[in-house]
Amino acid sequence: MKKTVFVFSALIIALLLLFKLSRYAYLSGDLSIEIVIGVIAIVFFVVGIYINKKSLQKEKNHFIDHKKIEELGISKREYEVLVQISKGFSNKEIADTLFLSESTIKTHVSNLLVKLDSKRRTQAIEKAKNLQILPI
Secondary structure, eight states: OHHHHHHHHHHHHHHHHHHHHHHHHHHHTOSTHHHHHHHHHHHHHHHHHHHHHHHHHHHHTOOOOHHHHHHHTOOHHHHHHHHHHHTTOOHHHHHHHHTOOHHHHHHHHHHHHHHTTOSSHHHHHHHHHHTTSSOO
C-alpha cells in the first residue's frame, strides 16, 4: 500500500513539474520543451502499463480447488449461484443473470448454505473463500 501511495505521489509531483515547465517554455518561446513533455508522457505510459500488469497478475494467481467443490457436492449451477452471491447480487438479480426463476435461486442458495454449513450468505462466501473454491 505504501509503495502505491509513493508511486502515485511521484506521478503527481512529476505532473506538477510538467505544468510548471510547460508554462515556462510557453513564456520563453522555447520549443525544445516538447521533447521533455514527450519523455514524461512515455514515463507515465510505462508506469501505467506496469501498474496494470501487476494488478492483473494478482487476479490470475488465485487457485480454485475443484476437488473441494466436488467433495462438498456443489453442482455446477450451485457454483454459478455462489459466484453471483460473492459479487453481491440479490436473488432476483441472480435469477435474471442465469435465466432462472427466483424460487430456483432460493433453492440453490439454501442448498449452498447447508453444504457450506453456514447460516447466512456472507458466512457462506467467507467459508468458500477459506476453502479456496472462490477467488479472493
